[in-house]
Amino acid sequence: MKLETYMKRGIAAGAVLALSALPALAQAAAAPAPVPNKGDTTWMLISTILVLLMTIPGLALFYGGLVRSKNMLSVLTQILATVCMVSLIWVFYGYSLAFTGGGSLNDFVGGFDKAFLKGITPDSTAATFSNGVVIHELVYMAFQMTFACITPALIVGAFAERVKFSAIMVFIALWVTLVYFPMAHMVWYWGGPDAIGAAAKAVAAATDEAAKKVATAKLDEIKADAGMIFKWGALDFAGGTVVHINAGIAGLVGCLIIGKRIGYGRDLLAPHSLTMTMIGAALLWVGWFGFNAGSNLEANGTAVLALVNTFVATAAAGFSWLIIEWAIKGKPSLLGLASGVVAGLVAVTPASGFAGPMGSIVLGLVAGAACFFACTTIKNAFGYDDSLDVFGVHCIGGIIGAIATGILVNPALGGVGIADYEAKPGEMVVAAYEFGPAVIAQLKAVGFTLAYSGIISAILFKVVDLVIGLRVPQEQEREGLDIASHGERAYNL
Structure with missing residues (x-):
């Protein structure tokens, strides 16, 4: 979402001079900014x-217990x-690339107008999804920073136990720059x-064709100042495309390029602590309320809806x-239950x-089943590690959540409908x-x-492999x- 302070102007009537035959005087006064x-x-x-x-x-x-x-x-x-590295990259230039205008490249990525948080102060504000409601831009920046941190962290699970630490760090720095920041811009900017409401008011207030033409052109300009996927009309409330599909496909590409672990398919590579995994899954579920309900940017009814949907879809998927x-x-296994919980959290994110709560339950049931077969039948059939x-x-x-969002948003199915400003x-x-x-x-x-x-992920993996190598030597892996x-x-027992 583009971050601006929008000013509204009104006309305040001037005081009429007593005992005077002069016409009433109107004095323009600016209404206070939200x-x-x-x-x-x-x-x-x-x-x-x-x-x-x-x-x-x-x-x-969650990941640590599984290795x-x-x-x-x-x-x-x-x-x-x-988390440490991406947080720094985010404030240096990531936030600017994701959430500012990008000129001729604006469909795909932003610019550097807010690099190093230039111009952002404690008084700066960011737009929300409601007319006349803003939040502090610094908290919006920090909230989005946590999304930028978790997305590449998800990827490392796909090729755990066999990749050089230096290779992971270089890949992630390149990946967030060339993949995550552009995707965030395309979907959420x-x-x-x-801005849209003010321009639409100007169109409605135009008194002649010339004025209407100018006002309409301005409205079209404001609507065009958005990421490509946003302009397609795609809905992604909290990151189905930006976070989960994005990280998931990068992980698959990575594990295919890097190859299987030594002994995969032959030796027992079982999780060492499902206790840790269950604790991690529980923390993910609790934290996900901030992930989804926080993406509303306001503490209102929609935030409550997002929280409830996150609760019930996750329970259904597990x-x-x-x-x-x-x-x-x-x-029934704890590993399966914890995996189903995460699958539900992922699917309900966009x-x-x-969606409505009943639609979210159906979504969770479908996602739990589909992800089970993806992690067992499909994975075994293709043999990737x-x-x-x-x-x-x-x-x-x-993928399931993103496609289902276009269906479950339908008010006839309990959804909230698509906003028109x-x-x-x-x-709205x-x-x-x-x-x-x-x-x-x-x-x-x-x-x-x-x-x-x-x-892009495949290209980056290949580049990193050529420059520093992706995989540790076999003796180190063993x-x-x-x-x-x-x-x-990890343990000195």
Whole structure:
């Protein structure tokens, strides 16, 4: 979303001079600019902390428990180092590339107008999804920073236990720059409701054709100042495309290029601590309330809806995976239940602020089943070593959620409908729902994300491999990356 302060101007009547026959005088006065609400500010601060909690320690423990004990510390280090590095890149230039205008490249990426947070002060404000409502730009920047941190951290699970630490760091620095920041811009950058509303009011107030033509051109200019996927009409409330499909396909490409772990398909490569994995999954679920409900940018009814949808879709997906696994394998597993929970969180992410609770439950049930088969049947059929099922959970779950969003947003199915800021300038109304255009926009967004992230990720993996090498030597892989790469052990028992 483009971040601006939008000024509204009104006309205040001047005082009429007593006992005078002079005409009344009107004095123009500027209405005060909208200011952030303390409740919204508090909610966004909490949401930012919750999303950081998802990555450290949530994702770190979830992934760490799934690897062998000799690689536990390496996973923790990779994820913590990713958060540190990407946070710095984000404030240096990432935020600017994602959420400013990009001139001739604006369809794809922003510019450097806010590099090093230039011009952003405690008084700067960011638009939300409501007319006349803003939040502090610094908290918006920090909230989006946590998304930039967790997305590349998800990728490392696909090729855990066999990649050089230096290669991961270089790849992630390049990947967020060339893939994540452009994707965030293409999906989430726009002019904001007040800019569109003000321009639409000017069109409605035009008194002649010439004035209307000028006002319409201005409205078209503001609407065009948005990312390409946003202009397609694709909906992504909290990151189905930007985060999950994006990271999931990059993970698949990475594990294919890097190759299988030594002993994959022959030796037992079982998780060393499902206790850690369950704790990580629980922290992810709790933190995800900030991820989804926080993406509303306001503490209002839509944030509550996103929270409820996140709750019930996750429960449905976890239960769905559990029941299917129980029926097929004869026993319900904690690993399956935790994986189903994450699959539900992933699938509901793009739909969380658009679907209704019953639609979200259906989405969770479908996602749990689909991700189960992706992580078992499909993975076994193709034989790729996606160590921690990044593709099967995040990419497949993200695809299901993204496409379903175009369906479940339908008010007839309990959804909230698609916002229209032009029909009644200055207010948001619900546009008439059309199934075809809504689903086609989602399919285009999914297809583009898969192609763009997949191709650029493949190029980056190859470049890093040529320059410094991706994979550790076999003897180091057998020894374990904790000692070989970091000179430490996760456990000294």
